[in-house]
Structure formats: structure tokens, C-alpha cells
Amino acid sequence: MKITITLHCPHLPDTTIHILTNGRQFANGNYAEKLKEVGGDNLLLGIPIHSDSSLIHDEITKIDNSFNETIIGLYNLAAFGISVELRIVINKLNYKRLPQFSDFIFKNLSFVSCVSFMAMEYTGFAVRNSQQVWIEPTEYVANLKEATLNLNDWQINSSLFNLPLCLLPQELHLFARKSISDWKNRYIDVCEKCILKKDCCGLFSTSKKIFEGLSTSKFHRLVYEFEVE
Numbered sequence: 130m131k132i133t134i135t136l137h138c139p140h141l142p143d144t145t146i147h148i149l150t151n152g153r154q155f156a157n158g159n160y161a162e163k164l165k166e167v168g169g170d171n172l173l174l175g176i177p178i179h180s181d182s183s184l185i186h187d188e189i190t191k192i193d194n195s196f197n198e199t200i201i202g203l204y205n206l207a208a209f210g211i212s213v214e215l216r217i218v219i220n221k222l223n224y225k226r227l228p229q230f231s232d233f234i235f236k237n238l239s240f241v242s243c244v245s246f247m248a249m250e251y252t253g254f255a256v257r258n259s260q261q262v263w264i265e266p267t268e269y270v271a272n273l274k275e276a277t278l279n280l281n282d283w284q285i286n287s288s289l290f291n292l293p294l295c296l297l298p299q300e301l302h303l304f305a306r307k308s309i310s311d312w313k314n315r316y317i318d319v320c321e322k323c324i325l326k327k328d329c330c331g332l333f334s335t336s337k338k339i340f341e342g343l344s345t346s347k348f349h350r351l352v353y354e355f356e357v358e
């Protein structure tokens with residue numbers, strides 16, 4: 130078994146190396162150990178986990194036993210002191226159990242460095258499987274709020290990615306990140322007068338449709354009413 134990490138930035142020895150992986154290979158403890166040997170303390174692995182339910186996770190990955198392999202991999206990574214970011218892409222199959230999922234993370238995965246909840250981009254497979262997976266943030270925001278505040282109460286860092294501020298209740302704004310890269314980020318007309326624009330991630334320019342609810346948010350109304358007065 131050989132793992133090679135090639136660095137092109139030797140002048141940045143303390144830079145964190147963020148690796149995205151499904152984590153299943155780390156069910157083999159030797160693999161986690163080798164990664165630690167070559168990566169040292171600068172690694173952060175972003176690993177998707179889709180639910181606290183193995184059935185839902187495996188349904189999303191379409192790979193039998195992938196939940197079990199990922200969980201074992203997470204424990205092996207923790208055993209070798211490798212930092213992990215859990216990545217949860219919110220979709221129609223997993224949104225109902227977000228509060229239970231937060232409880233599962235607290236009880237079983239509290240060693241992770243952070244939890245990232247991510248809104249879907251409406252492109253590629255999301256479009257092709259829209260009926261099965263697509264859900265609007267307005268439909269899941271209550272569950273997301275409960276899960277995020279649970280994790281916060283339990284002192285597990287969490288962040289919200291790709292979610293415009295006007296779709297989130299105010300209690301969640303401090304968890305929202307300006308996460309969409311410049312090259313695929315856009316704002317729509319109503320954003321131009323929005324007081325939250327400088328802190329808001331906006332929308333994916335690559336999405337084939339925009340989220341519902343943006344133009345009727347209370348923040349738009351607040352700005353509008355302020356201007357009228």
C-alpha cells in the first residue's frame with residue numbers, strides 16, 4: 130500500500146491540506162495509518178455522510194454497506210488523530226431526520242472537527258434525479274435549525290454552506306458561510322438592495338433554477354419598508 134501526497138507549496142508548511150473523500154477506504158486501519166505518516170498533522174478530510182440511517186445513506190450512495198464502511202473509516206481516522214469535517218448535503222431523502230442525525234453525531238461522532246450542512250446545487254445529477262432528491266430550503270429549514278442549534282449546544286462546530294441568508298432564520302445567520310466561489314457565484318436583481326448582501330453567499334450561477342422564497346423574504350420587505358419611510 131502506498132500513499133503519496135505531492136505538495137507544490139513548500140513555502141507554506143503549516144497550510145492545512147483539505148482532502149475530499151468518501152472515507153470508505155479508511156475502514157482499513159492500515160490505510161488511515163499510512164495517511165497519517167505522509168500527511169502529518171496538516172490534514173483535514175471532508176467526508177460525506179448522508180444520514181444517521183444506514184438505509185438512507187446507502188440509498189443515496191447506491192452502494193451497499195457504504196454507511197458501515199464510512200463509520201468504521203471515521204473511527205480509524207480518529208484513532209490516528211486525523212481531523213475530519215463531516216459533510217451533509219441536504220436532500221429530499223435525508224432532510225426529515227436532520228435533528229436525529231445531529232443526535233447521532235453527538236453520541237457517536239463527537240470527535241469530528243466540524244459539521245458542514247450543504248444546500249444542493251441544481252445541476253448534473255440533481256437535475257436528472259430531481260423528483261427523488263430535490264427539495265427547497267424553505268421545506269427543510271426548520272429541521273436544519275433544530276440540528277444546527279443542537280450541535281451548537283453540544284459544542285460541535287457547524288457551518289451552513291450555499292444557503293442565502295434570506296432563507297435562514299436569524300438564529301442561523303452566524304453559522305452561514307459565504308461559501309460559493311467567485312467564479313460560480315451570482316446575485317439576482319432583488320439582492321442589489323439587500324442589506325445582507327455583503328455577508329450572503331448568494332446563488333450558484335451554475336444552478337438551473339433559483340431557490341424559492343428569495344424575493345418574498347422578510348429582509349427584502351424590511352429594506353423596502355425602510356426606504357419607503
Ligand code: SF4
Pocket residue numbers: 293294295296316317319320321323324325326329330331332343346348349
Ligand atoms: S436577497 Fe440576495 S443578497 Fe439578500 S439574503 Fe437573499 S440571496 Fe442574499
